[in-house]
Amino acid sequence: MRENLLSYTQELLEQDLPFLLLRQQGEPRVKILSQNDKKLHKTATDTMSYAVFSKFQNTENQIIIRGDVIQEFRWSLSGVIDTSTTVKLDVEDKHSHIKLVNRAVQHIQNSELQKVVLSRKVTVQQESSIMDILSRLLDNYPDANCYLFHHPAVGTWLGATPEILLSYKDGMVKTMSLAGTMSAQNKEAVQWTIKEQEEQELVTRFISSQLSKVTDQIETSKVETIKAGELYHLKTDITARVRNEDLDKCLALLHPTPAVCGVPRDLALDFIRDHENYDRSFYTGYLGIVQPKGQEAKYFVNLRCMKIEANQISLYAGGGITAMSDPIAEYQETENKLRIMSRLL
């Protein structure tokens, strides 16, 4: 139950052992995969389950956690939705994000770049224990993929992501094109603008075209509106038949998708590197669990997340910029995304 999960997790943290705690969307059970020693692995042996934590860029520096012990816990929801805290942001940060978006819009209008995802990081003092933050995470977001990742070489990250990068089972890859964001607070009928529809369509087209390099059996669903916390997004499900040996290639073809990077990918990466002004690190990277011999795997995009380090907490959020973006609205979108994590603090 709740206490068992918390004391088990606390113990792993106190021993500073590598582990990934994961509760997938809609599942009552929380899985904790942990390694018995502090070794830093960059590659996996495929006879055991393992967890992966990868950065936005430099994916070869990914962290692997060997699944020496795998435990499952039930987490009964407390029914208490916490809406207390919001992050206090400084004005400088607001101005610099608006300036950054303005610059991107101009660049898009004058170059081949069509979309770039720009983000920011906000750091605040840690006031609650990790266990309190984890409890609120699991109570508040049963409909997201909630995780806590810890490794002595990386520190502690946690998040509630709505986005699957890739899941693989029985020769089928499932992925999604997720983009376009609207606040779900004022529960009116959702009206998407052309900007959001086109932005999401770019992601779908990119994913299909990348997957077509390893398979010609790809299926795309209709676009639907999904709710993630207090936000709505546009989503298309994409499934493809892929050979087991092409799985790693598939991952490399997909990541980073234009949901977190942009189109064309190389130009978007250049723009992010030259202008974003901070290191995303594992934010917009991916995390997941791979079963022995890679027969089954599931990777999530690391969004709606935070890093906890030396009593400080960094929150991360971004949004897709196109020629039609309104810089103030884009700033507000990052605020709305930051609120999802800040209410757990």
Ligand SMILES: C=C(O[C@@H]1C=C(C(=O)O)C=C[C@H]1O)C(=O)O
């Ligand atoms: C980049 C983030 O989210 C991504 C960007 C979105 C957008 O631009 O509308 C929507 C969902 C995510 O794919 C984030 O949450 O930080």
